[in-house]
Amino acid sequence: MSTRIVVVGGGTAGARLAQRLPVTLLGEEPHAPYNRVLLADVLAGRYAPEVIALPGTREPVRLGVRAVRIDRAARTVECADGSLVGYDRLVLATGSNPVLPPLRGLRRPGGAELPEGVHAFRTLDDCLALRDRVRPGVRAVVIGGGLLGVSAARALAALGAEVVLTQQGERLMERQLDEAASDLLREHVESLGVEVHTECRVSGLRQRDGEVTAVELADGFVLDAQVVVLACGVRPRVALAREAGLAVATGIVVDDELRTSDPYIHAIGDCAEHGGRVYGLAGPALDQADALADLLLSENSVHSRGGTPETATSTHSRVGDRPAGAVGVPPDEALVTGYTGTRALTRLTLGGAEPFDLAAFGEATPRPGDDVVQLTDATRRAYRKVVVRGDRLVGGVLLGDLAAVGTLARAWEGDEALPDEAPLLHLLTHDGGSS
Numbered sequence: 001m002s003t004r005i006v007v008v009g010g011g012t013a014g015a016r017l018a019q020r021l022p023v024t025l026l027g028e029e030p031h032a033p034y035n036r037v038l039l040a041d042v043l044a045g046r047y048a049p050e051v052i053a054l055p056g057t058r059e060p061v062r063l064g065v066r067a068v069r070i071d072r073a074a075r076t077v078e079c080a081d082g083s084l085v086g087y088d089r090l091v092l093a094t095g096s097n098p099v100l101p102p103l104r105g106l107r108r109p110g111g112a113e114l115p116e117g118v119h120a121f122r123t124l125d126d127c128l129a130l131r132d133r134v135r136p137g138v139r140a141v142v143i144g145g146g147l148l149g150v151s152a153a154r155a156l157a158a159l160g161a162e163v164v165l166t167q168q169g170e171r172l173m174e175r176q177l178d179e180a181a182s183d184l185l186r187e188h189v190e191s192l193g194v195e196v197h198t199e200c201r202v203s204g205l206r207q208r209d210g211e212v213t214a215v216e217l218a219d220g221f222v223l224d225a226q227v228v229v230l231a232c233g234v235r236p237r238v239a240l241a242r243e244a245g246l247a248v249a250t251g252i253v254v255d256d257e258l259r260t261s262d263p264y265i266h267a268i269g270d271c272a273e274h275g276g277r278v279y280g281l282a283g284p285a286l287d288q289a290d291a292l293a294d295l296l297l298s299e300n301s302v303h304s305r306g307g308t309p310e311t312a313t314s315t316h317s318r319v320g321d322r323p324a325g326a327v328g329v330p331p332d333e334a335l336v337t338g339y340t341g342t343r344a345l346t347r348l349t350l351g352g353a354e355p356f357d358l359a360a361f362g363e364a365t366p367r368p369g370d371d372v373v374q375l376t377d378a379t380r381r382a383y384r385k386v387v388v389r390g391d392r393l394v395g396g397v398l399l400g401d402l403a404a405v406g407t408l409a410r411a412w413e414g415d416e417a418l419p420d421e422a423p424l425l426h427l428l429t430h431d432g433g434s435s
Contacts, residue, residue: 002300003088003089003296003299003300004024004086004087004088004089005021005022005023005024005087005088005089005090005091005296006023006024006026006077006085006086006087006089006090006091007023007024007025007026007090007091007093008026008067008077008090008091008092008093008094008240009026009027009028009092009093009094009095009269009271010025010026010027010028010029010032010033010061010063010093011033011036011093011095011269011270011285012033012035012036012054012269012282012285012286012289013093013095013268013269013270013285013286013288013289014027014033014091014093014268014269014289015033015054015055015057015061016054016285016286016289016290016293017091017093017268017289017292017293018033018057018058018059018061019054019055019056019057019058020058020289020290020293020297021058021293021296021297022058022059023057023058023059023091024059024062024085024087025057025059025061025062026062026065026066026067026077026079026085027061027062027063027064027065028064028065028066028067029063029064029123029124029125030063030064030125031049031063031124031125032053032054032061032063033053033054033057033061034049034052034053034054034124035052035053035054035282036122036123036282037282038051038052039052039121039123039124039126039127039151040151040152040154040155041155042124042127042128042131043121043127043130043131043152043155043156043159044154044155044158044159044351045131045158045159046158046351049124049127049128052124065079065080065081065083066079066080067079067080067240068080068240069240069243069244070090070240070241070243070244070265072244072245072262072264072265074086075087075088075090075264077090087264088264089264089265089266089296090264090265090266091265091266091267091268091292092240092241092252092260092265092266092267092268092271092272093267093268093269093271093289094236094237094238094240094241094269094270094271095236095237095269095270095271096122096234096235096236096237096270096271096280097122097234097235097236097237098120098121098122098230098231098232098233098234098235099230099232099233099234099235100120100230100232101143101202101230101232103202103203103204103205104203104204104205104216105204105205105206105207105216106118106204106205108207108210115205115207115210115211115212116210116211116212117133117211117212117225117226117227117228118205118212118227118228118230119133119227119228119229119230120229120230121148121152121229121230121231122234130156130227130229131159133226133227134156134159134160134161134227135159135160135161136159136160136161137160137161137162138160138161138162138226138227139161139162139164139223139224139225139226139227140156140161140162140163140164140225140226140227140228140229141163141164141165141166141215141223141225141227141228141229142156142163142164142165142166142228142229142231143166143202143215143228143229143230143231143232144166144167144230144231144232144233145165145166145167145168145169145171145172145173145174145196145198146167146172146173146174146175146231146233147173147176147346147348148231148233149165149167149229149231150165150172150173150185150189150348150350151348151350152229152231153165153189153192153194153229154189154192154194154350154351156227156229157192157193157194158192158351161227162193163193163194163195164194164195164196164197164223164225165189165194165195165196165197166197166200166202166215166217166223167196167197167198167199167200168199168200168201168202169198169199170198170199171183171186171198172185172186172189172196172198173185173360176346176360176364176397177358177360177364177397178364178365178385178397180374180376180383180385181358181360181364181383181385181397181399184381184383184399184400185356185358185399186198187381188350188356188381189350192350192351200217201217201218201219202215202216202217202218203216203217203218204216205225205228206222212225212226212227212228213225213226215228234270234280236250236251236252236270236271236272236273236278236280237270237271238251238252238271241260241265241267241271244262244265246260246261246262246265247260247261249273249276250273250278251267251270251271251272251273251278252267252271252272252273253273254266254267254268254272254273254274255274256274256338256339256340257292257295257338257339258272258274258288258291258292258295258339266292268285268288268289268292269284269285269288269289270285272288274288274339274341275340275341277341279342279344281344281346283342283344283345284341284342284344287339287342288339288342291337291338291339292339295338343361343362343412343413343415344361345359345360345361345405345409345412345413346358346359346360346361347359347402347405354381356381356399356400357398357399357400357401357402358397358398358399358400358402359396359397359398359402359405359409360395360396360397360398361395361396361408361409361412362387362393362394362395362396362412363387363394363395364385364387364395364396364397365387365395366387367389369389370387370388370389370394371387371388371389372385372386372387372388373385373386373388373428375428377400377401380400380401381399381400382399382400382401383397383398383399383400384396384397384398384399384401384404384428385397385398385428386408386428388418391417391418392415392416392417392418393408393411393412393418394412395412396408396412404428408428
């Protein structure tokens with residue numbers, strides 16, 4: 001491509017775009033792009049760090065390069081080392097930062113650094129630092145009982161730590177799971193040796209000589225701790241965009257062409273807000289990167305024929321079935337459809353003597369008038385539930401046995417009317433095409 005495309009951020013979205021297009025990719029981390037979803041497996045010792053590396057990019061990644069300023073008039077990106085990188089199109093894939101809760105004692109006296117032994121769990125460096133510190137018998141407290149906190153607790157338990165998982169809400173993974181599924185998840189997590197406390201608010205940390213010693217709870221109870229993991233969610237990294245004067249809400253606001261308020265700048269992945277929604281998941285990040293790659297390839301092919309970008313076809317519906325392997329080949333313009341959102345399915349596998357799988361999608365809590373089908377097998381610790389609204393599948397939860405997840409996911413993602421001849425029970429018992 002003749003257009004100079006610069007991508008800021010070497011995470012899932014940025015790396016996917018760099019696999020599809022020849023771009024200059026500025027990666028802030030010193031590591032080659034990796035699969036962040038598998039960090040808990042690296043922490044648990046299941047995978048070596050190099051195993052989770054993402055497929056190679058079209059051009060070498062500039063590692064350890066932090067973008068600090070965008071000059072929109074000059075169309076340059078200034079980096080922390082003083083270098084300037086010019087662009088025709090800039091793609092912000094800056095990802096997200098871990099949320100640091102407002103706890104007493106979270107910072108060292110007189111400084112901005114976290115106390116020794118306190119770690120976020122967002123990057124490979126976070127993971128490696130935790131792994132170096134944790135030994136069998138180490139007392140570890142995980143703050144946050146969502147997907148990330150549960151994954152971290154499982155990994156720490158696998159290393160032999162004495163783990164306490166604290167969750168301020170009523171149940172684990174309350175954003176994805178209903179009460180019954182969350183109860184089963186809790187039973188499994190506790191079977192791994194993790195002590196779980198829900199409806200438990202952490203108020204502060206105790207430290208001595210800059211090193212954490214305990215976690216204080218709001219009810220006055222104190223948990224001894226040599227390691228504390230902060231798994232309190234993430235927040236889109238938007239400072240670079242905001243300082244450049246781009247429109248920012250929760251994330252960097254983009255349209256169906258993933259274009260920001262500056263027509264020469266796009267945003268994808270965890271930092272992007274499309275249709276009022278920030279996804280924060282790998283699936284939507286990949287979809288957005290693929291959608292943008294198709295749009296830029298189509299636009300470049302128009303330029304190469306002497307046309308203008310405005311002549312390219314864009315119907316603003318979700319990118320369809322273009323194979324990811326078709327790298328660098330301009331797509332048929334009739335297939336270039338922009339991006340209108342992703343229906344994201346959450347999956348998690350927890351280890352142990354009996355591995356435990358779960359998948360959740362859509363609305364797991366029914367509204368009045370919805371139809372619900374639920375199957376529970378207590379002996380196998382399996383649970384399946386779907387919610388149907390009218391003739392549409394709107395959500396579901398599966399734990400233990402995921403044989404039907406492929407069929408259910410396709411029915412939900414397609415958002416098509418369910419066939420009249422198929423009883424609702426068939427949705428939970430049909431195992432064909434699972435994935």
